[in-house]
Amino acid sequence: MHEEVNQLLSNPYLGALAFFSVAVVTVVVFLTLFEIVTKYNDWEEIKRGNVSVAMATGGKIFGICNVFRFAILNNDSLIRSLMWAGFGFILLMAAYFIFEFLTPYFKIDDEIKRDNRAVGLLSMMISVSLSYVIGACVT
Numbered sequence: 001m002h003e004e005v006n007q008l009l010s011n012p013y014l015g016a017l018a019f020f021s022v023a024v025v026t027v028v029v030f031l032t033l034f035e036i037v038t039k040y041n042d043w044e045e046i047k048r049g050n051v052s053v054a055m056a057t058g059g060k061i062f063g064i065c066n067v068f069r070f071a072i073l074n075n076d077s078l079i080r081s082l083m084w085a086g087f088g089f090i091l092l093m094a095a096y097f098i099f100e101f102l103t104p105y106f107k108i109d110d111e112i113k114r115d116n117r118a119v120g121l122l123s124m125m126i127s128v129s130l131s132y133v134i135g136a137c138v139t
């Protein structure tokens with residue numbers, strides 16, 4: 001069975017489709033996990049026009065996808081790429097908690113929910129920036 005799967009994935013079109021499909025499903029799963037740890041409902045806030053939540057969520061999406069990019073480029077199998085991307089996601093999640101911990105003057109989630117765009121932008125930039133560092137680590 002393993003040999004047949006490898007043979008199918010050796011086709012560049014099927015391989016790309018497999019990596020893409022797994023990445024999309026995993027992004028949804030990882031975003032759901034991020035949704036669980038935030039104090040607001042991302043999609044309800046975005047629906048209401050909360051730009052800060054949209055920026056923070058967009059940064060998370062970019063960060064997750066960027067970590068996947070590095071994991072796919074630097075690993076030879078779908079399973080290995082998924083393992084490294086999962087590890088990268090754990091690091092990205094840890095960065096989220098560290099960001100919250102290192103700002104004792106205000107609560108990040110509360111400010112983002114209030115549509116504090118400066119905090120939303122900073123949150124987005126932290127996710128994007130650290131995804132490059134994490135990506136370099138998962139190579």
